[in-house]
Amino acid sequence: MLDENIKSQLKSYMGMIVQPIELIAHLDDSAKSAELRELLTEIELMSDKISLVEQPEGSERTPSFDIRRSGTDISVCFAGIPMGHEFTSLVLALLQVGGHPIKLDESVVEQIKNLDGDYLFETFFSLSCQNCPDVVQALNTMSVINPRIRHVAIDGALFQNEVEARQIMSVPSLFLNGEAFWQGRAGVEELLSKLDTGAASRKAEELSKKDPYDVLIVGGGPAGAAAAIYAARKGIRTGIVAERFGGQVLDTMSIENFISVQETDGPKFAAALEQHVNVYGVDIMNVQRAEQLVPGEGLIEVKLESGGSLKGKTVILSTGARWRQINVPGEDQYRNAGVAYCPHCDGPLFKGKDVAVIGGGNSGVEAAIDLAGLVKHVTVIEFGDALRADAVLQRKLLSMKNVTIITSAQTTEIHGDGKKVTGLSYKDRLTDEMKQIDLDGVFIQIGLVPNTEWLKDTVALSRFGEIEIDARGQTSIPGVFAAGDCTTVPFKQIIISAGDGAKAALSAFDHLIRTSVTETEDSVTNEVVSA
Structure with missing residues (x-):
């Protein structure tokens, strides 16, 4: 599964593991489980301190796996296959659970150790999201330092039913003990500031x-x-x-x-x-x-x-x-519930759905091109009478069959059902006619x-x-x-x-x-x- 160059680099990292770890895999007969089994088998062979154990039972999500320090309750869990941007999270988790030193200020480590309570965190990520690894790595690190903190990193694209049930439309989305806790990028200090309510005043x-x-x-x-x-x-x-x-x-x-x-x-x-x-x-x-x-x-x-x-x-x-907002009714109400600003992060959550991109400059057209490879259909809405993106980007966009371009259009409202986006309205600036489009998501790309x-x-x-x-x-x-x-x-x-x-x-x-x-x-x- 891994190419030889990555295998060589990963093997050198696995040489830094100082305490035995177990990879406890929860697999079935699906293609994704086979893919994960191959990855974990390759990792097992890289160090005599790593052992792979398959346990079909014991997890609510398949495929998934725990990385556990042998003989302890120190562990982290990945539901899915942590490749893409999350591959670094996997490597760090292997090292940290394996006893490699954690690079945090001692005062921060003590603050994590002293957190009182039992915490179960679930982070929904997408493999194309560059913001998600910060949250995943922060919580993995915290769970290694304090075993009363447990963390499961979940690939939202692989567990679409759960994403739908929880109305997740933006990543990273973080839940604590089953309740929504955090949305967006965060590091250890940011998460601690919310968990430890006295930390802010002490820091001030x-x-x-x-x-x-x-x-x-x-x-x-x-x-x-x-x-x-x-x-x-x-x-x-x-x-x-x-x-x-x-x-x-x-x-x-x-x-x-x-x-x-x-x-x-x-x-x-x-x-x-x-x-x-x-x-x-x-x-x-x-x-x-x-x-x-x-x-x-x-x-x-x-x-x-x-x-x-x-x-x-x-x-x-x-x-x-x-990111500049369009400041229309519904934008704030449905932020992270269909209104998004990062197509790379949130695009995979709209697979097979209809979305709009507001903005016809370079950012907007690039977003539309990326989304067109993931979603059912993309509508680009531009206020001016023509797209403003570079010619090479416009040519690429025009070559895509699942894209519609609407110019001279002023977005007036984003609609929803109280939980998520259902469409938007715009005014045709040439005729003053009001029109509406049914949508599942709106990506806003109109500058800074x-x-x-x-x-x-x-x-x-x-x-x-x-x-x-x-x-x-x-x-x-x-x-x-x-x-x-x-x-x-x-x-x-x-x-x-x-x-x-x-x-x-x-x-x-x-x-x-x-x-x-x-x-x-x-x-x-x-x-x-x-x-």
Whole structure:
């Protein structure tokens, strides 16, 4: 099942297992069970510390398998065949259950160990979702550290009946003890913050006690990461606070235009950013949302939603952007219940169904092309009188037989039955006629909106909400700089954001030097006058 190159790499990883583990397989006579049996047999042969045991009974889902540390209750479970983006989750689970050290701060490990209660988590994922592995790996790790936490990772495409019964229309979808618990990407710290209700206040108090930074960066995407590296290389105290390190790049499926990196995906790129930032000892404060910017003489304060507060002699704003909404009735009501923004993540859940893509730019047309290979039919709805995507993408889209393109159409409402999407209405802008389409899902792809609402009435913003900056990245407030997709810089690209982040850091360093020189001159002047 695995090619020779992957087998060779996997075998070297299996050599890191230090404690015996059992692969307990729950199989039947289906083709998928045969496929899983082949995979597990190949893994068993890679280490004498791995044994495969078939148990037809004992699981509500087939095919599935447990990875269990022999003689203990430490285990994780996969329902399905964890290939695609989840192959890394499989490898990590094998290593961690097998006793390989877990890379988490000791304080986080202790917090997991001290969780009081019994937790059964079920995560529904799709193999094409780049967001799902974070949740799967986080919960697998937590279940290895604390056996009172049990976790089952379920391939939604393989267990469609369960997906339908639970009305799951977006992944990752996470259930705790049978009840909906979390939707979307999350790491260990985010999940802990919801399980351990006192963690947020403790963290806020800890952050507020930190000394001021020479450069405090708000936002952990490519701009923020580049700013942190360039600032830290100057030997000055640098901190970066982010809602999620990696930012919107985590939601990017394929990156093929970052110079010198021929091809990668968003999560891998984000992980590389964080590793690079860590090399320079930058203080990374993750899972923290900025709430208010308070300019002041000498120090600038950033207040956090958690109640904490950080200060910096200079601040770099790199909060990025998020998917733009169409703001029509039904959009918020049916978010994750048929309304989606990531075709790679949620597309497999709509197999054999009718969906629409709103937006005829590159993102919209790429989404339609991807979905057309999975769903029954795709309707592309474009507000303008023609698609705006690159010609090569339009040609590909037009070649697909299960795609309908509607232009000059204004979406006015998304309909549902109270539980999920059932269709949408749009106005024909040429005739003003109202029309309706029956659908199972709506994918919205109409661009980005900057994450700057918290900055209103502080720094100057454009009419689109972007932070206004000059050629040096300086905002309207001295000592406050900005970079990336949240600014007025045109062309929202990763490489441009990274370059602007570096520029903002150099500008902040220059500001610090000039400010310190001015303060020294003032001090000398005062001494002369006093004499």
